[in-house]
Amino acid sequence: MQPNYFQQLTQDLKQQGTGTPQLILDVKTYQYNLDYVQSKLPTQLKPRLVVKSLANMQLLKLASEKLNTQRFMLFHLPHLAEIIQAFEQADILLGKSMPIRAVELFYQSNGQHDIYIQWLIDDLGRLQQYLQLAQQLDISLNVNIEIDVGLHRGGVQNSQQFVALLKLIQQHSKHLKLSGLMGYDAHVAKLPKITLYTTNFTEPLSYQGSAFLKLPKFP
Numbered sequence: 716m717q718p719n720y721f722q723q724l725t726q727d728l729k730q731q732g733t734g735t736p737q738l739i740l741d742v743k744t745y746q747y748n749l750d751y752v753q754s755k756l757p758t759q760l761k762p763r764l765v766v767k768s769l770a771n772m773q774l775l776k777l778a779s780e781k782l783n784t785q786r787f788m789l790f791h792l793p794h795l796a797e798i799i800q801a802f803e804q805a806d807i808l809l810g811k812s813m814p815i816r817a818v819e820l821f822y823q824s825n826g827q828h829d830i831y832i833q834w835l836i837d838d839l840g841r842l843q844q845y846l847q848l849a850q851q852l853d854i855s856l857n858v859n860i861e862i863d864v865g866l867h868r869g870g871v872q873n874s875q876q877f878v879a880l881l882k883l884i885q886q887h888s889k890h891l892k893l894s895g896l897m898g899y900d901a902h903v904a905k906l907p908k909i910t911l912y913t914t915n916f917t918e919p920l921s922y923q924g925s926a927f928l929k930l931p932k933f934p
Contacts, residue, residue: 745774749781756782763788763808770794772801792817799830808833808859808897812869815844822852833859833894837869839879842891846883849890857894858884864898 724739756762763786764778770791779785779802786806789795792813798805812835836842836858849856860880861870871877884891 806831809835812837833857835859837861857892859895862898
């Protein structure tokens with residue numbers, strides 16, 4: 716970026732701003748980033764666009780078209796209805812487990828549709844609630860099981876819990892379908908201190924609290 720890039724943004728806000736918090740989007744840079752990502756993606760790979768709290772349909776449509784995908788991850792049910800209306804072929808994965816009452820209200824408000832929704836399940840009790848709702852509505856729910864990869868953010872933590880979920884899904888295949896597994900990757904900055912060694916195995920490389928890790932080059 717040019718040295719005066721942020722100074723120019725500040726000047727624009729002073730001239731055109733309202734004195735209240737505002738979001739400025741550099742559309743040119745946004746499009747450049749999309750083009751760059753597209754150039755690096757294998758043709759067979761369909762990325763999943765993460766829709767956070769500041770969802771914008773115009774930006775999502777642009778990203779969807781550029782990256783040739785209608786796969787989304789959502790965290791808020793109000794966004795779900797908007798995505799359904801805007802993208803006819805949407806494949807939606809919920810990024811967090813929703814309370815059963817919220818799911819019930821969603822189906823009461825939106826009825827049946829052909830959009831592919833994957834509801835995130837983190838324990839047996841929640842799956843039983845979803846099963847009961849599916850039976851009441853006489854529908855089939857796609858469920859994605861969250862697994863704990865060691866961060867303890869949620870999800871099943873052992874094989875016994877996992878098998879119990881699979882058995883319940885198998886026993887009620889009319890109303891529950893397993894769509895996949897989801898786990899959060901570890902954040903590098905939160906990893907515990909580790910020690911690596913160079914190729915001669917005599918010089919330790921210590922790492923702690925940094926977002927970057929210098930790895931030794933192996934022949």
